[in-house]
Amino acid sequence: MNHVETGEPRTPLEQRLATLRGGAPQRGLDARALAALAANPGCRRRAVLDAAGVDKAALATRLGHPAAFGQSPFAIGRGLAFERRVTADGCTELLALLRRHLALPAPYNQADDDSPVEIPALVTDPKRPAERIASTRAALTRAAARPGVWTLLDHPLLRLDVAGSAVHLEPDVIAVRPDGRWTVVEIKSFPILDGSADPAKVGAAARQAAVYVLALRATAADIAGSDARDSSPYREPEGLAGAPTATALLVCPKDFSNRPTAAAIDVRKAMAVTRRQLDRLTLIEQLLDALPPGTHVDLDPSRSDGQLNSAVAAMDAAYSPDCLASCELAFHCREEARCGGSVEALGRGVRGEVGSLRTVDEALDAANGTPGDPGGPGDEAAARLGRAAALRAEALGTLGALAATRVGARTGGRE
Amino acid sequence: MSLLTTLARLQAVRSGRAEPLATVLHRHLVERPMVLVPLAAAGEAGAPLAVMLGRDRERPTLLTVPQPLDRDRRFTFLAELAAELLPYLESFGEQVEVLTKETKDAETGEKTEVSRELCLDAPQIIVPNRGGIDLLGLLGRSTRFRRTAEDPDPGPYPAPARVPLLGRWLTHLRERSQVPGSSMLLAMTDLLGRHWATGQSTLEDQHLGALLAWLDPPAGLTGTEAALRAETARDERGQLLCPPAGPTTDPRFDSGLLAPAITRYDAARQLEQAGHPADPAAVAAREQDIDDLLRSILLPVWDQLWQGLDLLRTLPAAEHLPERWTGDRWSYTAHRDRLAAGEPPQPVQDDAVTAARKLAQREREQTTVEVQEALDDPLAMAEHRLAGEALAGVVVEVEAAYDTTGRSPKPRPLVTVRTADRPHADLGRELHRAGGPAKQQARLYGVDPGQGTITVQLVNGMGRKKEPEPGSVPAPGDQVCFTLFELTARQSAPLPEPEDTPWTHGGPPDRSGTEGRTEGRTDGRTDGRTEER
Numbered sequence: 001m002n003h004v005e006t007g008e009p010r011t012p013l014e015q016r017l018a019t020l021r022g023g024a025p026q027r028g029l030d031a032r033a034l035a036a037l038a039a040n041p042g043c044r045r046r047a048v049l050d051a052a053g054v055d056k057a058a059l060a061t062r063l064g065h066p067a068a069f070g071q072s073p074f075a076i077g078r079g080l081a082f083e084r085r086v087t088a089d090g091c092t093e094l095l096a097l098l099r100r101h102l103a104l105p106a107p108y109n110q111a112d113d114d115s116p117v118e119i120p121a122l123v124t125d126p127k128r129p130a131e132r133i134a135s136t137r138a139a140l141t142r143a144a145a146r147p148g149v150w151t152l153l154d155h156p157l158l159r160l161d162v163a164g165s166a167v168h169l170e171p172d173v174i175a176v177r178p179d180g181r182w183t184v185v186e187i188k189s190f191p192i193l194d195g196s197a198d199p200a201k202v203g204a205a206a207r208q209a210a211v212y213v214l215a216l217r218a219t220a221a222d223i224a225g226s227d228a229r230d231s232s233p234y235r236e237p238e239g240l241a242g243a244p245t246a247t248a249l250l251v252c253p254k255d256f257s258n259r260p261t262a263a264a265i266d267v268r269k270a271m272a273v274t275r276r277q278l279d280r281l282t283l284i285e286q287l288l289d290a291l292p293p294g295t296h297v298d299l300d301p302s303r304s305d306g307q308l309n310s311a312v313a314a315m316d317a318a319y320s321p322d323c324l325a326s327c328e329l330a331f332h333c334r335e336e337a338r339c340g341g342s343v344e345a346l347g348r349g350v351r352g353e354v355g356s357l358r359t360v361d362e363a364l365d366a367a368n369g370t371p372g373d374p375g376g377p378g379d380e381a382a383a384r385l386g387r388a389a390a391l392r393a394e395a396l397g398t399l400g401a402l403a404a405t406r407v408g409a410r411t412g413g414r415e
Numbered sequence: 416m417s418l419l420t421t422l423a424r425l426q427a428v429r430s431g432r433a434e435p436l437a438t439v440l441h442r443h444l445v446e447r448p449m450v451l452v453p454l455a456a457a458g459e460a461g462a463p464l465a466v467m468l469g470r471d472r473e474r475p476t477l478l479t480v481p482q483p484l485d486r487d488r489r490f491t492f493l494a495e496l497a498a499e500l501l502p503y504l505e506s507f508g509e510q511v512e513v514l515t516k517e518t519k520d521a522e523t524g525e526k527t528e529v530s531r532e533l534c535l536d537a538p539q540i541i542v543p544n545r546g547g548i549d550l551l552g553l554l555g556r557s558t559r560f561r562r563t564a565e566d567p568d569p570g571p572y573p574a575p576a577r578v579p580l581l582g583r584w585l586t587h588l589r590e591r592s593q594v595p596g597s598s599m600l601l602a603m604t605d606l607l608g609r610h611w612a613t614g615q616s617t618l619e620d621q622h623l624g625a626l627l628a629w630l631d632p633p634a635g636l637t638g639t640e641a642a643l644r645a646e647t648a649r650d651e652r653g654q655l656l657c658p659p660a661g662p663t664t665d666p667r668f669d670s671g672l673l674a675p676a677i678t679r680y681d682a683a684r685q686l687e688q689a690g691h692p693a694d695p696a697a698v699a700a701r702e703q704d705i706d707d708l709l710r711s712i713l714l715p716v717w718d719q720l721w722q723g724l725d726l727l728r729t730l731p732a733a734e735h736l737p738e739r740w741t742g743d744r745w746s747y748t749a750h751r752d753r754l755a756a757g758e759p760p761q762p763v764q765d766d767a768v769t770a771a772r773k774l775a776q777r778e779r780e781q782t783t784v785e786v787q788e789a790l791d792d793p794l795a796m797a798e799h800r801l802a803g804e805a806l807a808g809v810v811v812e813v814e815a816a817y818d819t820t821g822r823s824p825k826p827r828p829l830v831t832v833r834t835a836d837r838p839h840a841d842l843g844r845e846l847h848r849a850g851g852p853a854k855q856q857a858r859l860y861g862v863d864p865g866q867g868t869i870t871v872q873l874v875n876g877m878g879r880k881k882e883p884e885p886g887s888v889p890a891p892g893d894q895v896c897f898t899l900f901e902l903t904a905r906q907s908a909p910l911p912e913p914e915d916t917p918w919t920h921g922g923p924p925d926r927s928g929t930e931g932r933t934e935g936r937t938d939g940r941t942d943g944r945t946e947e948r
Contacts, residue, residue: 068647070666073674074483075458191460193556194763256460256557321616331647338428338639346424347616353421360428367422388418388801390835395793396435 016288017052022298026053029167034211036326037277044287045315046327049297051162051284056328058299062308065331078258079189083172086187086251086260090119091152091173094185094251097262098150098175101249108148108178115178117150118143124155129168132157136174141223143176144240151176158215162278171212175249182220182244184212185251192252192261202250202265209248210270214278216244234268246271291315320348355381419798423612431637433611433629439792440730441609443598443740448539448724449503450475452716453550454709455662456483457669461553463489464664466496467713470503472721477713481680481705486572493558494575501577503538504584508751510535537599537740537747540588541724543623543660543716544604550662551600552589558582559760579760586761587750591743594777596784599743603660603723610730614638622646623719624657630726658712660719668712676705733791739784766924768913775907782904789898790849796896800836805849806869807896808834810889816872817881826883829860830895831870837862838869838899846871846897852886857897871897 018026033050040046049056060067086094099113108115120142123135136156143151153174160167173185186209190201217237224240236242246268254261297311312332319333319342327333337345341359344351356379357363366382367389420436427434451468455461465479476499480492511532518529542548559582561574592600608620613629619642620626628641636644645657654672655665664673680701687698765773788795789805799805812831817824838844840859848855855876862869877883889895914923 066647070670072457072664072666072669074456074669075666078458189458193460193553253460256462321618324618341428343425345616346421346428346614347618350421350424353418360425363422363425364429367425384418384801385422387835388422388797391797391801392419392422392794395797396438 013285017284020048020052020288020291020296021054022296022300024055024299027055029053029162030169034162034167034169034274034278037274040318040320040323040327041277041280042318043316043323043327045312045317045329045333047280047284048287048291048315049329052297054297055299059297059308059312060328060332062299062305063312063329063332064305065329065335067328067331069328075189082189082253082258082260083187085258087154087173090117091154093260094152094173094175095150097251097260098177098183098185098249101262101264102177102183102247104177104179113178115148115150117152119152119154122153122156129157133159133168137219137223140174140176140182140219144180144223144243147180148178149176150178158212158219160211160215160218167215169212169215171209171216174212174216176243180243182216184209184216184244184248186212186248187251187260190252191255192263193255197252197263203270205250206248206265206267207270207274209250209265210267210274213244213246213248213267213271214274217241220244232272234272287315318344320344321346322348353381354385355379357381357385417798417801419794419801420612424614427612427629427638428614431614431639432632433613433638435610436612436794437610437730437788437792438794439733440727440736441733441788441792441795442596442601442606442727443539443732443736443743444724444727445536445539448541449500450541450717450720450724451547451551452543452660452713452720453547453554453662454664454713455550456480457663457666459483461550461557463492463496463550463554465709465713466492467710467717468496468499475714475717477706477710479702479706479709481702482677482684490575490578493554493578493581497575497577497581501581501584507534507536507538507747511748532748533741534744534748534751537744539598540600541606541720542600542602543720544621545602546662547660548589548592548600548602551585555582555585555587555589556763559586580754583754583760584750587746590761590773591746594742594746595781596739596787597743597746597780598740599747603720606727607723610727613642615642619646623660623716623723627719627722631722658715660716664712672708673705676701676708680705733788735787735791739787742780766913767916767920768910771910775910779904779907786900786902786904790902796849799898799900803837803839804900805896805898806832806834806836806838806846807894808832808836808869810891810893810895811868813888813891824881826877826881826888827872827874828877828883828888829870829872830857830889831868832895833866833868835867836869837864840899844899846899847902848873848876849896849898849902851876851889851895854902855887 029050037047037050049059057067057069095117103109104113120139122139123131125132136153136158139151139153139156143149153176155170155172156174158169158171160169171184172187175183175185177183186205188201188205190198220243221237221241226237226239226241236246246266247264248267249262250265251260251262253259291314295311295314297308299308312329313336317329317333317336319330319337321334323330323333334345341361343354343358343360343363354363354366357366363385366379367385369386369389423434423436447470449468449470450472451466453466454464456464462483463480464483465477467475467477469475478492478495478499480488482488511534513530514533515528515530517526519525520527540551542551558574558578561579561582562568562570563576563579564573565576566573588600591597592602604621604623604626607626607630608617611630613620613626615625615629615638622642622645624645625642628636628645629638632638632641648656649667650656652671653667655668658668659665680698683697683701789799790796793807796805796807800807809832810830811833814829814831816827816829818827838846838859840846842859842861844859846857846859848857853876855873857871857873860870860872873883873888877887911917916923
């Protein structure tokens, strides 16, 4: 859900972010974007642009470095077909998986659990997010009042306040269990093969589910009338506010078929990381303060590319090659990092290895023993680089000579 | 990434082209490997879309699945793949050498000669990247338990006869590719990445086109520019000029060209099945369209793989390659024997002992490959010298010295080496001589940073006489190298036979052969993809 309407800006911060956007419609932060924040928390450019809801893909195209993302129609078709199958016939298959994979306390842990199942009708009109959120909330409140029933909410809409602005999130399914606990269900189309799945994909799914659990906790706290802000993922609040469990159910195709199977995943760690990132997002105002006055990234064709470029350049990026897999602006940031000669363009670990040397030229100067290295003569990283360069030159240069002596030694030994 | 690799990358950034990471070729390349580019259907686990393969650069064979969701078409494809690959894989089983080993019978203590066959050569398959290796593994996993029409209980969807056998070979190749230093199934990006450093990150090196752009940039372009062009340049139809090397295709290729072509093929099939013989060649023509599309994105990758092989062949082969290739030959021979003995397909999960053995083997091979690469390649040894695990330099002085504690004096000469290396070791630490005439050990005797010298005392490998054998002690002016690590990998502790697995590890595995059977049955019955169409 990239285009959830978020209504008119209300808070001063929202006003400022709208100015930054320059009148363009806001792109809602979705769970994927929120989860991706945790991937590169140091990137101010991403933080500001995401918080403002700027269309980064369109921005990247305007900057001349279009993003290389896209999903094959075959993959999309397969994903939708699988989700339809899981939730078909009143979620029969999903319910079987929930019963099998979630450990319920007595008396609901019987093999022949026959608790009644309810699938309340929710408002689904994407143009009316406020009503969708209200209907989700009402359904959750109703379900909480009646234990002993499975209530499955298909594509509910949750609201999470992030840095003073509202984010709308749409989990695949929320299951209210007979014991009154709420479980987030995440349906993915990558397979669980022989009981294991691609760890990168599972990790991404866990981070996404963690965002949903956070939003669900906020909703539960709201219904219960308590404060959710200070709750750690490792400590469950009392009463209704503690209803959402930190264990999500991941539903995937089994092996090479499209029959669903499931695994319960503990998302507490992902919740803790995301929570910390979201709290950091409140620093957006400080990031905005640091920008030159009047900065905005309006994609209107009347603006020159130069203006746009300098507006983007005003926001510090923390590029690393990992960004290529997750951020639309990555090609632009990579170009920028390469032009600046940043060593991080070669990989995140490189920075650690070359210590205080920040650019390719500085590092190579240190390696060649050229004076003027910023670390000074006592700089350990520079010394190590110099030693490495000497060894490398020796190995590449004296190759012929060394091989010759070795062969000589060997034949000499045999005689 | 080590500091030396980082340095090479930094140098590549400045020079605008790839810089060497090795002075010799560290993986065995057979004269005519089987080059194979697999493509997977997007969104389906392990569903093949196409394969381009062959041993002749000028004549690649293309196999395609016009409708990836159609089980029959997939089986036809797998049968064709088996017909192409199995003769090659099996062709090495005939020529063998017979090795005899003397062993002691455990009970009687009598010495007996045991002879074993070892195939003279083994197959080698080169794929573009690790994704290709994984896809072959998935194909192996999805086909090796299949039942065929010859099976007593063939099930509702019997696979073509040789497909399960193909699955077992693919499974074996993929397993072997996990062993460090093995060369039966290799990814081109790994091969090139081992031997050259580009001015981009390892992540970006996974793109074969971009990697080759750094290695051999077109005239007038730097590596950065050429790599960017390989990654992003598109033609007027919006298609990548340098298609990805698989196994996934470019989403815009899928949506813009492939999906419409498959839709047209499906429509033609439906007309045919509905009994409209309007154009009998329609289905074949639509199939041909799909073939042409897939050929257009596979041929560039095919050429890249051969270009990569050309580049690798410019390097001289490392000394230890035949030794490691013998390991691959043993692995090939063992699999040949298992097939001949009629053993069931490899299980989904290994039993405890097999798993422990595999892990121990991989650890041992990892050590071996690191040591052998260091011995073969001064640039690899430089890594160890930088890490303080080795020292190398020119001998400046040799002083005869003797150990007189025993009955007869033994030679213990002191060798002083001029080097800037500073091994991380205390005096007295055991050293191993690398590249010497024979196995030889030494002790670290003294370090003089002021003079820039290190003195070592040789302790063995000099014969039994009072004076060392000629040639066993280096002379002033010789280049020598000593390592802190041993030059051969240690054998791990013996493991029990699988039948003797202790109860702590689940007890002996159930060898009744039912594992594979049940697996095959589940798979056969509920492969739901075709129903889904």
